[in-house]
Amino acid sequence: MPSSPNISFVLHDVARLLRKRFEQRSRASGLTRAQWQALAYLSLHEGIHQNKLADLIEIMPITLARLLDKMEARGFIERRPNPADRRAWLLYLTPEAHPLLEIMRSNGQKTRGEAFAGLSADAQLHLLQTLSLIKSNLLEACTQPAVDRERMHG
Numbered sequence: 001m002p003s004s005p006n007i008s009f010v011l012h013d014v015a016r017l018l019r020k021r022f023e024q025r026s027r028a029s030g031l032t033r034a035q036w037q038a039l040a041y042l043s044l045h046e047g048i049h050q051n052k053l054a055d056l057i058e059i060m061p062i063t064l065a066r067l068l069d070k071m072e073a074r075g076f077i078e079r080r081p082n083p084a085d086r087r088a089w090l091l092y093l094t095p096e097a098h099p100l101l102e103i104m105r106s107n108g109q110k111t112r113g114e115a116f117a118g119l120s121a122d123a124q125l126h127l128l129q130t131l132s133l134i135k136s137n138l139l140e141a142c143t144q145p146a147v148d149r150e151r152m153h154g
Contacts, residue, residue: 018115025107029100034059034067036104039093042077043101047090049082076100 023033031039034057041056042048048056054064068091071077076097079089093101116124 014115018111021114022107022111025111026104029103031100032067035071038064038067038071039076039097039100040104042091042093043097046092049088050079050091053091 019033022036026036037057038053041053045053045056050064050068051061054061057064059067068077068079072079074096075094078092078094080092082088082090119127
């Protein structure tokens with residue numbers, strides 16, 4: 001039987017190509033992919049603490065701080081003092097960021113449209129449900145220690 005592509009590699013390539021195509025569409029804005037990602041998460045979690053946002057995006061807090069400095073200088077985000085902790089800052093979008101979110105949503109829709117060309121709405125829904133189940137399985141698995149059962153019992 002001929003070897004088939006490994007699903008993990010295909011999923012990785014699809015994710016990489018989705019990001020690449022989105023970046024091609026979004027280049028004119030002058031924002032980096034990391035800045036787009038920060039805007040996207042911030043739009044869902046306004047008022048979040050900087051370190052919590054770093055956890056969500058899965059980047060180091062110092063890296064996020066530099067990214068946010070640039071975005072603040074361009075007028076897209078603002079840091080406000082945290083009433084519960086004077087050393088901490090809470091993050092908010094400025095009105096200037098909202099048109100960027102619209103561009104981002106539009107570019108995302110166009111990119112998905114290209115990616116899912118030829119797939120029916122049912123096929124797209126089934127794919128989303130399947131990937132969501134895989135994600136859920138992996139999130140659960142990641143809460144457990146990784147043990148090589150073959151070696152233990154073999």
